[in-house]
Amino acid sequence: MNEHKQYTIAVIPGDGIGKEVTPWAQQALEKAAADVAAFNYVPFDLGAERYLRDGEILPDEDLEAIKKTDAILLGAVGDPRVKAGVLERGLLLKLRFALDQYVNLRPSKLYQGVTSPLAEPGDIDFVVVREGTEGLYCGAGGAIRKGTEHEVATEVSINTAYGVERVVRYAFELAMKRRKHVTLVHKKNVLVNAGDMWQRIVDKVGEEYPEVTHDYNHIDAATIYLVNDPQRFDVILTDNLFGDILTDEAGAVVGGVGYSASGCINAIDEYPSMFEPIHGSAPDIAGKGIANPTAAILSAAMLLRHLGFDDAAARIDAAVEADIAELGSTARSTDEVGRDILARI
Amino acid sequence: MNEHKQYTIAVIPGDGIGKEVTPWAQQALEKAAADVAAFNYVPFDLGAERYLRDGEILPDEDLEAIKKTDAILLGAVGDPRVKAGVLERGLLLKLRFALDQYVNLRPSKLYQGVTSPLAEPGDIDFVVVREGTEGLYCGAGGAIRKGTEHEVATEVSINTAYGVERVVRYAFELAMKRRKHVTLVHKKNVLVNAGDMWQRIVDKVGEEYPEVTHDYNHIDAATIYLVNDPQRFDVILTDNLFGDILTDEAGAVVGGVGYSASGCINAIDEYPSMFEPIHGSAPDIAGKGIANPTAAILSAAMLLRHLGFDDAAARIDAAVEADIAELGSTARSTDEVGRDILARI
């Protein structure tokens, strides 16, 4: 059906190790889908270097061009030379918001061959469904009397029934294809307005999915369970900030964010979805050629699955699994890992 | 100097296991300080039962009476029969705010004899200094069109230079007595208003403490380090919500929140400070007599230290350490652990 369909992929390597791992994601995509799809890559020079060079973060014409693509491969964004927030809010979050990527999908799986920092990790395999377009990430807030002893700074979390319900539905649909359990994570004992709304919507949508069980954890309790009982989770459903926090902790628990990919998904395909490793630009190891490209390669698999190429995606996943099982504990350069995984696809 | 000074201690056992562990905290206090101080205990019937009985959460006369005490011993608050947020916001947070307990002090230490869920925990010994009277906890926010598809719910984080600076100073003072390192944890790449203010105030106050080094972690990165490199931390300084999250994760990492106590401190002694285990009311194990009273007993030590009885506090700490080293892995009832620790004080 999809045989040799043409797709345009926006490629945004970004900063630091983003530039080192993204080429491997692109090669994996290319090889895995060679006999079913043809990709046309459009590189975008966005990130710290562009910003430092000409002050541009995400020019309108770039955003418009990106909107016309079928999907986006992103590396990582952030650079110590640029004040915190400028690139994150101006580029990464702007893309997530402008492209209405309301599902931030982040699978966590402990691969055979990876050493978890946990003594008894057991079988870890869950997915975090993080809301991507609301909450504390919407940039509402401000400061008065800045720099004085009377400064007041605010941050506003905005949550809508519209925005919550669509991501809740996505989580229940996903649970139907998995172990049929959804855990809502919030802090409804303190954030009573937003938390109450999330819970009501989960209860309501949950009624439409009688086969799916659902429960609730406070964010603080969830951070405990991730460490001492991660097997309990199947689908974790949560807001933008809590999802950010939980997925990094989850990445650590499965042996490092080097094995965790993520999709920023516009599930109604009105705009392209974006696929990225969950790790950052890692300025401390950038330029050394030692960043692990596995998460970036896994994000290529997520991209393929999103476009409907399940078999091609599965080929990448299998190659990664086999690579980690055999060589996961060997110290290898970025290119060595890339080549090893590519050879197995 | 403090010989046999009289102190009035408000005792609020609260809900669930709070009622089971608080008597042991009280006994530990009594025994450890027997020859230096005399305590007069004023019990307060506050929590779910009181609320379900007469609808009262924290009557004004109780709050006024509590204000006149020298310190507060609290168990835990929360009950599944009461809607999330009612007791937490109406009682626990109301106390923290009304008594201006701006430092929420939460030490994390891996005791010899406790099994951490980490494979190689190393030497974990840090303190989280969590701001206690601002941020997302101030109850600002609301909802419109509740229950409809057009509902909008907000939560507002309010942060002031006044509120931040005083807790930052506390953290640097504390670091001077420890390993002289402060790590600010925030999410300044997204929460740019509040995060920027926190960082500026840390930089400014830091200049007054040239011996103390300080660095910064995003909250998401901090959750990773807690799992794969907790030894790096000495004093973690953070806001109300991030502190809530980090200290529960930290509790898990040191083998369970059963070993973690906390102080809600009004560091200028305008109002009484409050000492509590960081665990909750644990309805699932309440009434079974199996809750571990260690954290509650440790909170009694924090209370003593706050009142200036360092030696008495050290006696409790030593008794707990010895108990855990010898019997930490033995299954014991609440009363057995309580008696065992008491015997060593």
Ligand SMILES: CC(C)[C@H](C(=O)O)[C@@H](O)C(=O)O
């Ligand atoms: C870089 C940052 C803005 C981003 C986020 O907070 O969402 C990152 O941590 C992530 O999780 O993708």
Ligand SMILES: CC(C)[C@H](C(=O)O)[C@@H](O)C(=O)O
């Ligand atoms: C019960 C709850 C309101 C409280 C908090 O969030 O502060 C608790 O989790 C804590 O950490 O003391």
